[in-house]
Amino acid sequence: MPAAQRLAALIEQVLGGPSxxxxxxxxxxxxxxxxxxxxxxxxxxxxxxxxxxxRPGELGLARAWVAGELDVEGDLxxxxxxxxxxxxxxxxxxxxxxxxxxxxxxxxxxxxxxVPLPAPPEEMPRRSGALHSLRRDRSxxxxxxxxxxxxxxxxxxxxxxxxxxxxxxxxxxxxxxxxAKLDLICRKLALREGQRLLDVGCGWGSMAIHAARxxxxxxxxxxxxxxxxAYARExxxxxxxxxxxxxxxxxxxxxxxxxxxxISSIGMAEHVGAARYQEYATRLYGLLREGGRLLNHQIARxxxxxxxxxxxxxxxxxxxxxxxxxxxxxxxxxxxxxxxxEVRDLESLREHYALTxxxxxxxxEAGWGEAVRLxxxxxxxxxxxxxxxxxxxFERGRIGVNQVLAVRPPxxxxxxxxxxxxxxxxxxx
Numbered sequence: 001m002p003a004a005q006r007l008a009a010l011i012e013q014v015l016g017g018p019s020x021x022x023x024x025x026x027x028x029x030x031x032x033x034x035x036x037x038x039x040x041x042x043x044x045x046x047x048x049x050x051x052x053x054x055r056p057g058e059l060g061l062a063r064a065w066v067a068g069e070l071d072v073e074g075d076l077x078x079x080x081x082x083x084x085x086x087x088x089x090x091x092x093x094x095x096x097x098x099x100x101x102x103x104x105x106x107x108x109x110x111x112x113x114x115v116p117l118p119a120p121p122e123e124m125p126r127r128s129g130a131l132h133s134l135r136r137d138r139s140x141x142x143x144x145x146x147x148x149x150x151x152x153x154x155x156x157x158x159x160x161x162x163x164x165x166x167x168x169x170x171x172x173x174x175x176x177x178x179x180a181k182l183d184l185i186c187r188k189l190a191l192r193e194g195q196r197l198l199d200v201g202c203g204w205g206s207m208a209i210h211a212a213r214x215x216x217x218x219x220x221x222x223x224x225x226x227x228x229x230a231y232a233r234e235x236x237x238x239x240x241x242x243x244x245x246x247x248x249x250x251x252x253x254x255x256x257x258x259x260x261x262x263i264s265s266i267g268m269a270e271h272v273g274a275a276r277y278q279e280y281a282t283r284l285y286g287l288l289r290e291g292g293r294l295l296n297h298q299i300a301r302x303x304x305x306x307x308x309x310x311x312x313x314x315x316x317x318x319x320x321x322x323x324x325x326x327x328x329x330x331x332x333x334x335x336x337x338x339x340x341x342e343v344r345d346l347e348s349l350r351e352h353y354a355l356t357x358x359x360x361x362x363x364x365e366a367g368w369g370e371a372v373r374l375x376x377x378x379x380x381x382x383x384x385x386x387x388x389x390x391x392x393x394f395e396r397g398r399i400g401v402n403q404v405l406a407v408r409p410p411x412x413x414x415x416x417x418x419x420x421x422x423x424x425x426x427x428x429x
Contacts, residue, residue, distance in 0.1 A: 201268025
């Protein structure tokens with residue numbers, strides 16, 4: 001029997017339904033839906049099956065994808081959407097079915113029992129130290145962000161903002177949407193000249209520069225990525241803002257020179273971890289003056305019926321955000337309140353992140369050859385898969401992103417926001 005037909009039977013066995021995409025195997029055979037215009041899942045080499053034998057599920061598939069042994073021809077979004085929809089409906093396979101799957105994989109691989117293949121070098125190496133210790137967090141951040149500033153310039157565009165943009169319309173450009181997001185945050189924080197802002201997880205310095213240049217504040221930006229910090233410092237000098245912006249390679253747990261009038265944390269809290277989140281919230285509370293505002297911009301997942309069963313996505317953990325954790329927005333709000341904050345506003349930007357990610361994927365695909373040169377073929381494949389899959393997750397409502405505005409209440413309980421706090425929707429002169 002041709003390899004593609006055997007693969008199709010194996011997929012039906014694992015997913016509980018026929019393959020939603022056409023298959024092409026290493027021997028040139030094809031099977032699956034007779035959709036000549038639909039996406040094709042290409043298994044280029046038997047090595048992909050060896051990876052699945054020893055790492056069943058997402059991690060084995062991810063390793064095959066990163067190594068180039070598994071690919072998609074046609075619309076990647078459509079292929080991922082079809083496969084994910086079927087996979088989410090599959091029942092948990094009993095032990096006998098898992099054994100049968102392993103047996104069929106062995107039969108497809110060949111007569112000799114194969115040894116495990118090494119993981120692609122883009123995978124996070126073995127980790128050491130306690131989860132979310134200072135040393136381990138630095139290593140995890142370096143793995144993701146120290147890929148190369150030129151690579152990120154290609155993907156993110158000139159704004160160098162690696163978080164959800166805010167689009168006015170479908171025709172808004174990525175650069176315009178990122179500038180709009182930074183300005184929205186400044187308005188929510190009610191920044192004004194002479195104030196002091198702490199930007200936690202400052203990235204390549206875009207928020208710090210925008211706040212200093214447009215609102216006249218003094219900014220301390222902190223990041224754990226040495227490459228980000230070097231790039232941000234160069235940008236600060238080019239903007240002539242050395243007297244207003246300081247960029248540090250520093251953990252939020254090491255920052256002790258408060259109080260600040262405002263704190264922005266944009267796309268950083270996902271790295272904190274559930275075990276450390278209360279400490280994160282409490283420390284930021286302590287760094288704010290009374291009446292000061294915090295803007296926490298953070299990805300959230302949907303709550304599970306059984307939260308004890310929640311597990312971090314193995315592909316994301318191994319290749320993208322090591323040790324990163326997503327939490328439901330309700331838990332985040334509760335922990336901020338427990339730290340002493342008064343939560344005053346919450347805005348969901350879920351659809352905006354889907355648009356942002358599709359723009360990043362478009363940039364990556366348009367500059368594919370350069371992206372591979374700047375990093376590696378495997379690294380470029382990691383970013384393409386994770387950004388496309390994430391765009392679909394936002395579009396389907398499996399994950400979201402929220403801006404939570406919180407204040408450190410004054411001791412006398414006085415009001416710190418206007419009667420119509422959403423006056424920040426439009427910037428006034």
